[in-house]
Amino acid sequence: MINNYAFRKFKNRLFFVLCLACVVIAIVPLLSILYEVIARGAPQLSWEFLTQGPGTIGVSAGGIGPAIQGSLILIGLTSLIGIPVGILSGVYLAEFGNNRYASAMRTVNDVLTEFPSIIVGITAFSVVVLTMGSFSAIAGAVALSFILIPVVARTTEESLKLVPNSVREASLALGAHKWRTTLSVVLPAAKSGLVTGTLLAVARIAGETAPLIMTVLGNTYFFQGFGQPMDALPLRIWRNALQPYPELQAQGWGAALVLILIVLALNIGVRLASRGRFRK
Amino acid sequence: MNRKFTGDNVFKILAAVIAASAVVILIVTAYTLVSGSVPVLQRFGLGFFAGTQWNPVEGREIFGALPYVLGTLVTSGIALLIGVPLSIGIAVFLVEMAPKALRVPIAYLVELLAAVPSVIYGLWGLFVFRFWIQNYIEIPVSNSLGWLPIFSGTPFGLDVLTAGIILAIMIIPTVASISKEVIGAVPNSIREGAYSIGATKWEVIRHWVLSYGRSGIFGAVILGLGRAVGETMAVTMVIGNTIGPAAIPTSLFKPSQTMSSLIANGFLESTASLEKSAYIGVGLFLLLLSLIINIAAHVMVTRVLKVKGGAVE
Amino acid sequence: MNSKENTEKSYTEQMRPDVKMQSIGLNAWFGQKQALKDINLTVKANAVTAIIGPSGCGKSTFIRTLNRMHELVPTAKMSGQVLLDGKDIYADEVDPVQIRRRVGMVFQKPNPFPTMSIYDNVAAGLKLTGAKKGKNLDEVVKRSLEQATLWEEVKDDLKKPGTSISGGQQQRLCIARAIALQPEVILMDEPCSALDPIATAKIEELIVNLKNDYTVVIVTHSMQQAARVSDFTAFMYLGQLVEFGETSGVFENPKNELTEKYITGKFG
Numbered sequence: 001m002i003n004n005y006a007f008r009k010f011k012n013r014l015f016f017v018l019c020l021a022c023v024v025i026a027i028v029p030l031l032s033i034l035y036e037v038i039a040r041g042a043p044q045l046s047w048e049f050l051t052q053g054p055g056t057i058g059v060s061a062g063g064i065g066p067a068i069q070g071s072l073i074l075i076g077l078t079s080l081i082g083i084p085v086g087i088l089s090g091v092y093l094a095e096f097g098n099n100r101y102a103s104a105m106r107t108v109n110d111v112l113t114e115f116p117s118i119i120v121g122i123t124a125f126s127v128v129v130l131t132m133g134s135f136s137a138i139a140g141a142v143a144l145s146f147i148l149i150p151v152v153a154r155t156t157e158e159s160l161k162l163v164p165n166s167v168r169e170a171s172l173a174l175g176a177h178k179w180r181t182t183l184s185v186v187l188p189a190a191k192s193g194l195v196t197g198t199l200l201a202v203a204r205i206a207g208e209t210a211p212l213i214m215t216v217l218g219n220t221y222f223f224q225g226f227g228q229p230m231d232a233l234p235l236r237i238w239r240n241a242l243q244p245y246p247e248l249q250a251q252g253w254g255a256a257l258v259l260i261l262i263v264l265a266l267n268i269g270v271r272l273a274s275r276g277r278f279r280k
Numbered sequence: 281m282n283r284k285f286t287g288d289n290v291f292k293i294l295a296a297v298i299a300a301s302a303v304v305i306l307i308v309t310a311y312t313l314v315s316g317s318v319p320v321l322q323r324f325g326l327g328f329f330a331g332t333q334w335n336p337v338e339g340r341e342i343f344g345a346l347p348y349v350l351g352t353l354v355t356s357g358i359a360l361l362i363g364v365p366l367s368i369g370i371a372v373f374l375v376e377m378a379p380k381a382l383r384v385p386i387a388y389l390v391e392l393l394a395a396v397p398s399v400i401y402g403l404w405g406l407f408v409f410r411f412w413i414q415n416y417i418e419i420p421v422s423n424s425l426g427w428l429p430i431f432s433g434t435p436f437g438l439d440v441l442t443a444g445i446i447l448a449i450m451i452i453p454t455v456a457s458i459s460k461e462v463i464g465a466v467p468n469s470i471r472e473g474a475y476s477i478g479a480t481k482w483e484v485i486r487h488w489v490l491s492y493g494r495s496g497i498f499g500a501v502i503l504g505l506g507r508a509v510g511e512t513m514a515v516t517m518v519i520g521n522t523i524g525p526a527a528i529p530t531s532l533f534k535p536s537q538t539m540s541s542l543i544a545n546g547f548l549e550s551t552a553s554l555e556k557s558a559y560i561g562v563g564l565f566l567l568l569l570s571l572i573i574n575i576a577a578h579v580m581v582t583r584v585l586k587v588k589g590g591a592v593e
Numbered sequence: 594m595n596s597k598e599n600t601e602k603s604y605t606e607q608m609r610p611d612v613k614m615q616s617i618g619l620n621a622w623f624g625q626k627q628a629l630k631d632i633n634l635t636v637k638a639n640a641v642t643a644i645i646g647p648s649g650c651g652k653s654t655f656i657r658t659l660n661r662m663h664e665l666v667p668t669a670k671m672s673g674q675v676l677l678d679g680k681d682i683y684a685d686e687v688d689p690v691q692i693r694r695r696v697g698m699v700f701q702k703p704n705p706f707p708t709m710s711i712y713d714n715v716a717a718g719l720k721l722t723g724a725k726k727g728k729n730l731d732e733v734v735k736r737s738l739e740q741a742t743l744w745e746e747v748k749d750d751l752k753k754p755g756t757s758i759s760g761g762q763q764q765r766l767c768i769a770r771a772i773a774l775q776p777e778v779i780l781m782d783e784p785c786s787a788l789d790p791i792a793t794a795k796i797e798e799l800i801v802n803l804k805n806d807y808t809v810v811i812v813t814h815s816m817q818q819a820a821r822v823s824d825f826t827a828f829m830y831l832g833q834l835v836e837f838g839e840t841s842g843v844f845e846n847p848k849n850e851l852t853e854k855y856i857t858g859k860f861g
Contacts, residue, residue, distance in 0.1 A: 004723050008480050009688070015482040019377055022369025023386055026456070029449045030393050033404045040407075085301050092295035101296070107578065109302040114503070114574040115567075116510025118540045119309060122547070122563045126312040146305050153302065179291035207397025210512035210540070214547050234399045234513075241403050241517060249407070256400050267395045271388070380667060469704035473767070475665060477718035477774060478694035487717070491708045 034260075040250065041257025049254055054220045061247065064255045066222045067236035070137070071259070073223060074216070074232055075206055077141035082148030082205075083198055087187075089149065090156020095182055097157070106157075112150035120146045121211030129215060135229040140216035144205045151204065155197025159190040196274045203266035207259060209234035233259040313567055316560035319553060328561055332525045336555040343558035345539070345565060347527035351440070352538040352566070354529040355515060356508035358444025359451055363508075364501050366448070367455035372485055374456075375463045387460070394453035402517030405446045410437035410518060413445065418533055433533040436520070441532040443519040447511055451504035458503060458581060462496030463489055499580030506573040509566070516541035539566040613638035613778060613808040614659060614696075619673035621654050621663060628654040630832045632673075636778070636825075641800060641809040643823030643840065645816055647855065651832040652812045653701075656780045659810065660696035661689035677778070694718070696778040697771030702787045703763035705755030705770070711747050714755040714766055718774045733773055740806075741769035742799055761792025768799065772807075779803060781811040785818065797822050816856060820844055828852045 048063050055062025093106055124143035129135055163186050171181040187194070212218070218235035233255050240252030320328055320343055331344020374387055414437030422435040433439070466489050474484040490497065520535020527537040537545075539562050550556045614636040621629035628651045636642050636659075644652045657663040658671055661682060674681045682692045705714050715734045716724065724730050734751075738744040743765040747758065755766055764784055771779055781800070785793040800822045803809055813819050819826050819840065826843040828836045828851070836843060836852040847853040 005691070008483070008690075008721070012480040012482040015485070016377060019369040019373035022366045023373050023390075026366055026370055026393065026449070026452050027386075027389050029404075029409070030389060030396070032408060033396055033400060036404055036408050037400065085298055088295050088298040089301060092292075092299035096292055096295060102299070105299045105302055108306055110578055111571065111574050112302050112305060114506050114510070114570065114577075115309075116512065116540055116570050118510070118512045118543050119313070119563055119567050119570075122316070122543070122560060123305075123309045123312045125547075126316060126560075127308060146309075149305070150302055153299070178288045180287075182291070203395065207399065209397070209399040210544055213544055217548075234397060237399050237403055238513065238517070241406055252403060256403050259397060260400060263395055263397060264392075267392065467704075469700065469702060470706060472662065472665070472698075472700060473704040473706060473770075474717075475662060476660070476693055476698035476700075477721070477770060478690050479718075479721055480690050483721055487721075488706060488708070 037253065037256050037260050040253035041255075044250055044254025045257065049251070050258070053222060054251075061251075064233070064236055064251060064258070066220060066231040067233045067255055068258060069223055070216065070230040071206065071233040071262075073137055073230065074140050074144060074212075075202060077137065077226075078144040078148055078205055079202060081141060082145040083152055085145070086149045086152025086198075086201075087156045087194070089153035090160065091182060091187070093153065093157040094160035095178070095186070109150045109153050112146075113154060115147070116210075117147060117208055118210040121214045124211060125214040132227060134227060135215060135217035137216055137223075137226045137228065137230045140212050140230065140232070143211035143215045144208060147208060147211070148201055148205050151201040152198055155201065156190075156194060159193030159197060160186060162193060163189045192274055196270050199266050199270045203263045203270075206266070207234055207263050209238055213238075233262075309567070313560055313564040317557055317564045319557040320561045323554065328558070329565065332528060334524045334558075336550065336552060336558075338552060341552070341554055343555070343561075345558075345562050347525065347529075348537050348539045348542045348562060349565065351519070351527060351529050351536040352509055352540070352569075354440060354536070355444045355447055355519070355538055356505055358441065358532075359447035359508040360501060360505055361448075362445060363448035363451045363504060364455060367452050367500075367504070368459055368490070368497065370452070370456040371459035371463050372489075374460050376481065376485055376489070387457075390453055390456055393449065398450070398511060398513040399517075401446055401450060401514035405442060405514055405518040406438075409446065410442055413437050413442045417441070422533060429530065430532050432531045435533050436535070438518055438520040438535055439531075439533050440519065440529045440536045443515045443536070443538070444532075446514050446518055447508045450511060450514060451507045454507050455500045455504040458500035459493075459497050462493040462500065465496070466492045495580060499577050502573055502577035502580060506570055506577060509573060510540065510570050512540040512544050516544045521545050539563075611638050612636070613678070614810075615676040616655075616658070617674040617676065619655075619658060619671065619675065621651070621658055621669065621671040623654075623666065624668040628832055629658070629671075632829075632834050634827055634834055634837055636808060636810055638808050639804050639806075640824040641804050641811060641822050642825045642827065643819035644810065644812045644827045644829060645814070645819050645855075646829035646835075648814060650829040652829050653782050655829065656698075656782055656810055656812050659778070659780055660693050660698055662693070662698060664689070694774050695776055696780060697774060697776035699764070699767050699771055699779065699781040699784045701783045703760055703767055705763050705766050707754060707756045709755055710752050711755050711758070711766060712751040715769050715773045718770065737769040737773040738766075740772050740803075741765045742795065743769055759792070761788050761795060764788060764792070764796060765799065768796075768803075772803075776807065778808045778810065781809065783812050783814060786814065793818075816844070828855060830855070 050063060050068060051065045052063035053066050093102055096102060097106065120143050123146065124139050128139035128142050167189055168181055168186060171185040212232050212235050216232055217229040218231050218239060219229050220231065223230060236255045237252050237259065240248045240255065243249060324331065324343060328343060329345050329349065331342065332346050333342045333344050335342050370390060374383055378386060414435055418435030418437060421431055425431045470488050470492055471484055474488045515538050519537060519541055521537050521541060522535045523537065529536040543559050543563055547559045550559055612635050616632050616634050619629055619632040620627065632655060644655060646652050654663060659675055663669050663671060675683060677695065706717065709717060712734055715737050716730055719730060719733060735744060738747065743762060746762060758766065785796050797818060800809060800811065811823065823840045825838065826840040827834055828843065830851055836847060836849045843852065844856060847856060
C-alpha cells in the first residue's frame, strides 16, 4: 500500500516534468528559427539589399528589392479585395445570422479557412492565369483573397458578437435603421477586435507561398504591371534556398529576416495594442 | 415599415450576397478541380489513385497518385504521433500546472509558432533542423537498427522523418490551443470530486479531465491532421521530392513526396495538358481528403464546446 | 507560525479521545481577502457537527480547510493548524492526497463523474489505489450504495452513467463514493441545497445514520436542518466563529446576541 502510494506520487512528479518538457520541446524550434533567421539574415541587411534587384553571381551582390515591393503590392491588393468582402460577410453572419442560409454560409466559411493553400493556387491559376493568358500580380491577389476572406469573415463575426445587444437597441431606439446602426454604431464598437483579427489575417497571407508559385510566378524585375508576373518575399526565399550558390542562399536568409520581421511586427504589435486597450 | 424604407432590406440582401462569396469560392474551386482532372481520370480511371508510375514523356504517359497519397498519410501520421502528445502536454501544463504569471507568455510563444510562415519552417528545416535529425537521430539509429525496413536507406536528413517532425511542430499551436480550451471547459466540480476521493493531480487529469474532454481533444487532433495534410512549403523543402515508385514511403529515412509537395514542385513545369490534369487530379484528392477531415473536426469541436458552454453557464 | 510546535504539543495533549478534528488559530485568505479569522473549533467523533451562518460567512471555506481542498483554489492561502487525531494535516510531511482519503467530501451540487458508470463512480477511489475488478470490489460497491440507501434504486442500473439518475440519487451516489473509501470523517458542503424536499429528507435521515460509523461535518444554510440532524452547532459570521456548542443549547439558549438574532431570523 505504501509502495503503491509512493509510485503514485512518483508518477505525479514525472507527469509534471513531462508536461514541462513538452513546453520546452515546442519552444526550442521557435527560438532556433528566430535565432538562425536573425544570425544568418542580419549580415545581409543593407540599403542596397533592400532596394536593388538581384545581381549577377560573381559580379554584384544585388538585393531583394523586387521581392519586397511585390510582397507589399500583393498584401495591398489582397487587402483591397479581401477585407471589404470578408467584413461584410462577417456582418451578415453576426447581424442577420439566425437562419439556415447563414448557418450554411458559416459552415462553408469555416471549412474554407482550413483549405490547403496549394489548392487555392490551382484554382486561381485555372480561373485567372489561364483566362488572362499570363501569370500576374492579380492572380496572386485573387488566390490570397480566397484565403483572407474566410478568415476576416470569421473574426468579424466573432468581434461583432462581443458587442452587447444593448448597444444595438440603444441606436435602434433612437430611430436609426439597422444598416445605419450596424455601420456607424456596431462596427465602431467592435473596432479593436476587427483591427486585431484583420491584421493577424493579413500577417498570415503575407507569408503564404504555395499559391504564389502558380499565380505570380516570381521573377527578378521590379513591378511591371498588375497583369504581369511579379516577385514576392516567400517565393524569393524558396527559390534562393534551392540554389546551389551560398551567396543566393544567404540572400534567402536575408529575405526570411525581412519577411519574419513583417509578420512578427504585425503579430506582436497588434497583440500589444489590443492588450493595452483591455487593461484600460 | 421596412417595405417603405428599403435601406435595411438592400443592406441585408447585399450582405447576404457578399456572404455567399464563401460558397462561390468553394464551388469555383470544386468545379476547377473536377473539370481539370477529367482528362486524367478518363484516361486512367480509378487506377490513377492506385498507380505508382509517374511519367509525362509524350506517348508513354502514365500517372499514378498512390505514392503521394501514402506520403501525405505517412508524414501526417508521424506529425500526429509526435505532435499530439506534445500539444496535450502543453495544454495540460497551461491549464492545470503553470504558475499564473507564466501562463500568458508561454501560451503566447506557442501561438507564435503558428505565425512563422511555412516557407521559413522549410528554410530552417533545410539548413538547420535537417542536420539535427541526421546527426542525432538518423545516423545513430541507422547504425544500430538499420536492418529494420523502416530505418533502411541512407540517413540523409531530407526524408519522411524530417518532414513528419517539422509537420509535428507546425500542428502544435492548433492542437494545443484547442485542447487548452477544451480542458479549460471541463467543469471544476469534476476536478473537485476527483480530488476529494484522494486522486493525485496526474490521476485527476488523466482519468477525469482528459476523459471528460476526450471528444473535444479528438476534434483538435483531427483539425491538426487537416493542417498537416494541407501543409505544403515546409514539407516540399525537406522531404527530398522523389517521383514514381521511389516516392512510396517505405522507410523513415527515405525521401518521398506528398500530394501538396508534388503539386508545388511539378505543376508549373508541366506542359502537356494530360500532365497538368494529373496534378489537378492529385489536388482534387487532396481537397476531398481535407474537406472530409475538416468537416469531421468542425462537427466534433463545435459540438463539444457548445455543449460544455451550455453546461458551464 | 512561530508558536506552531508549542501549540501543537499542548493541544495534542489536551485533546480528548472523543475529539476527531480540531482547528487551531485557523486563518484563510483568497488573495487579499481574509475569509477565516482565527477559528478554533473541535469536531467530536461519531457525531454530526453543523456549521451555520449567513452566506459568505466562510463556512464553506472552513470545511474545505479540513481536507485541504481549500488550497486547490489558485489564490488561496491559510495559516494555523488543523488536527486530525491530534496530528496537523498541514505539517510539511503530510500529503493532501492521503488526508482526502481519510476525510471525504460531499459537495453542494451533486457532482457524480459524468464519464463513469454508477458502479465506477463508487469504485473510482479504490481503483486509484490499485483495487482490481472482482468480487471484493463488487462487495464494497454494494455495501457503500446500501449505506447511502441507494442500492435498491440502482442495483439493476450499475452500468448506466452516474449522471443518468435524479438529483437526489446523484447526491446519495456522491455520498456512496465518499463512503467507499472508508473515510474517518465525511464533510458535507450544503449537500441538500440543490435538492427538493423529499430528496432532502432522505439525505437528512442518511446523515443521522452515518454518524454511527463516521464523524460528520455539515455546512448548511438551513437552521432547521442543523437542528434536525446535528449534535453540535457552530455559528459563523464574517469569517469568525461566533458560537459553538451542543445544538440544543445553541438553538434554545444562545449565548451570543448575534447568534440569537440569526436564529430568530432577524438577519441573514
